[in-house]
Amino acid sequence: MHLFFYGVLREGVGDWPFLAGLGLGSEASVAGALFAIPDAGGWYPALVLTRAGHATNVVGTLHEAGDVDIGVLDAFEGPQYQRMAVPVDGWEAGGSEAQAYVWTGDLPEGAEPIAHGDFVRWLAETGRSAYSGS
Template structure:
């Protein structure tokens, strides 16, 4: 796989999701950046997860390059984890050195009841501020 991946939520390495740990072993360390859009935190009995939707604003995250060990099976597993509500789409990531083409999981459905707008576009900061836990389902 050649395309870079942009993570802004439960798949960020620092949030420690067990599946994300496995996938990050086959990805570069990553570079902080942001994409254009609006970010929402969505409640679930197994923890909160984010939804990137088109719109004005900045969504903070990390862009990663796949390493040789990252294969089609890992990408398919990632797609299954994200589920039907998300679609992996091309995005432009703004990093310190300029712009990078990548793919990100973009929310495709109506936002559920209880969704919280994250004006700062930072899911990890939302979790730290609120004391809530990130989604841990599989």
């Protein structure tokens, strides 16, 4: 199984022990809209799938799931996300889809659109901190 991460689980953003055993990542993107969600523990992103022609390239990394416990990942992401297969572009290893955590509910008040689709870049541009789990 392959996983697409676009936010706080991307390499270099946070230190998440439950990702030990994750395969090396390669840059990839998914069509959708990206939003930053405020939280007392920092900001985290929400990928919203959109109709064709209304999407941005959401930037992230693609990983072989390796020995990662998917149940722990599902619990970390929480009920507002659903893990589902999404089409992926830029996959160096070949293939066409991966599992990604997609936002399925209404966006909360204070959610900010990320027009360029890159959460890590948005953090750097705004000086905001990524969600750290605290």
